[in-house]
Amino acid sequence: MPVSSYEGGILMYQPKDSSRSPRYVGPRTFMRLENIRTTDDVDFIVAGVPFDTAASNRTGQRYGPQHIRDFSVLLRPYNPDQDINIFNYCSGVDYGDIDIIPGNIHRTYDNIVEQLDEILEKSITPVLMGGDHSITLGHLRAFAKHYGPVALVHFDSHGDAWDDYFGEKYMHGTPFRRAVEEGLLDVDHSIQIGMRGPLYGPEDIQGARDLGFQVIPMREARQLGYDEVIKQIHQRVGDRPVFVTYDIDFLDPAYAPGTGTPEAGGPTSYEGLEFVRGLDGINLVGFDLVEVLPAYDSGEITAIAASSVMFEMISLIAMKKRREQD
16 A cells, blocks of 8 residues: 555555556656645655746746656665665655646746645645746745745756846746845855856856855866765755755756756766765755756656656655654
């Protein structure tokens, strides 16, 4: 049965056992979790936010959440790299999708905040799937409402801190400038990693630094090395509540072709997973993964990477729970 119980009778939601029920049987949910819209007896929820009408190039990210779910049925509960069985410590469900408003970003933001409110009130950790990167502003509004300004760890090939695009203030290239302006971020404890590719000018990187972000472009990350980058992330965020946002175009397009604005010269999928594993010990309160675009995903390469990144993030939630129980 997919639902078991802890001692004391507390329900535990966990994936279906694929040795008893084949992976291709039943509705597609993330990792074969129960599709239940509940905040009772859960430590994390997985939810889609299928909004993509703020993208500047390719669109179709609205289909990203279901594409990720389709491949995620292959995920298993034990993480050998972190030596943890997630569901020994965590209960989680696939919460379904946030009700977005196609073409109306502001009403979509209102829906995101409203629908995350009950989840955050229960101290549940949301693991969210986009959608284009504009949705993260809605996520940060919800988190700031409950935690105050949060630290941000941002993996991406773009800084997404433009002031506007064709005069538009709310699109997938502007969410983090708006977040700073709205006081949603503890910017002195926030960091961006992986920026690269041709730009309009040096201000595309410097603008984020002027807002207060620490920025480690991909070339610098390579020169520093993985261990030093992880060390700087931990030093930067300290003990602040942390929201992690992961644009799949952080990865090189050889490992994530299914995205709207790919940039050459990024990390491999292995390196992209290692960056997430290295976040163990931060005060993680929420996570999103954005910009998966199925129409350009050859052989489900991007879905493999995206679902694996999400699996590593859920593993961090379990590891945090394990420390709290020890």
